[in-house]
Amino acid sequence: MATGIGRIGIIGGSGWLGAAFAQAFLEKGLVAPEALTLSNRTGSGPIAGVTWTSDNQALVERSDIVILSVRPEQFLDLSMAAGDRVLLSFMAGVTIETLRARTGARRIVRTMPNAAATIGACFTPWFATPEVGPDDKARVQALLEACGSAGELGSEDEIDYVSGFTGAGPALPALLARAMIQHATARGLPPALARQAALSVVTGAAQLLAEKDADPSAIMDALIGYRGITAALLETAMAGGFESLIGTALAAGEARAREMSARSAGSGGNGDA
């Protein structure tokens, strides 16, 4: 309890997100190694100094806050009773109702990180049940900020939407970069140069947009103002439905999150264990 955050357990602690957050907790000094328990199916992993286990109930007993970072389908085979711990789920498409039914937890926080957690550049929206008090909310915010930034949502419903919006992380920018590479290569640019050029456009844009008060519309307007090449490019993309296609894609992500929620619901569990 050295930092006031309490003892943390991460179920799925050697996975993509679980390991990223575990490393960040340690590197930021937010959680001491002796207060961090990580589980996976073998009971051992690459992060030193912490406690590894394959026994998720033992992890719960050693923790004040339990982070669930297994895949939604793996959760269906997972057995644990959370008791009065705060249960913080990274899982897409697993509702509070299902988490409650399968673990018995009352204090539940659903979150939606993304792959940029590995570089400390992830914005993580979260939603908490009314049983999560202000002190626990502050702990949750601090834990999530270890990998970037975080913000509270007003309803659980919004988690399904942000599962595609923020949860997909680099996916849409990667699609843009790949489309540029494919077009430039087909046009005859050397593939290595096309790749370097397209990735520098996307990563350079990311840095410009990371500046304080950056405004995507203002950047576009400034470039359209030259009434030249960028105006032709942007106006063609917009007239072709680029923005409405992004909206359609985000809506498809939300719909898939709802389907996953429905599938994972009603699968039973040991919440009363």
Ligand SMILES: NC(=O)c1ccc[n+]([C@@H]2O[C@H](COP(=O)([O-])OP(=O)(O)OC[C@H]3O[C@@H](n4cnc5c(N)ncnc54)[C@H](O)[C@@H]3O)[C@@H](O)[C@H]2O)c1
């Ligand atoms: N990766 C992303 O970009 C991303 C973004 C948003 C949300 N999520 C959510 O985060 C969760 C984790 O995703 P990930 O990408 O880190 O997956 P991952 O497959 O990398 O990690 C899951 C880990 O859980 C372990 N595991 C499986 N069953 C277990 C069990 N019974 N007990 C203990 N450990 C077990 C696996 O061995 C694996 O190491 C998923 O539910 C996903 O929906 C992921």
